[in-house]
Amino acid sequence: MSIDRSSSGGSGNALGRSSIMTSLSPLHFVWFDILARSGAAALFSLMIGLERFLNRRSVDFRPxxxxxxxxCSLVIGLIEGSFAITDPSLFH
Structure with a gap:
């Protein structure tokens, strides 16, 4: 997968985004993937909490x-970081 991170003269890229916004965008995942994985983590944790509640066990959803x-955030960050380290085109 090749990612073009060049900017045109420092005034933004072809999509009109600033260089700061493109530097904050993910390298490997798209934003939808990040939101879907984060939502799935929340859904599964709430399902575990609901199961504990229905079986009358002590439950606190926050933990x-x-x-x-x-x-989920740690895994996404580690995957993004590993791609940032191994992609030589990012160091130009």
């Missing part, structure tokens, strides 16, 4: 939600 969102 499930916080741990699932943190682990």
């Amino acid at each position: 499930f939600f916080i741990v699932s969102k943190a682990s």
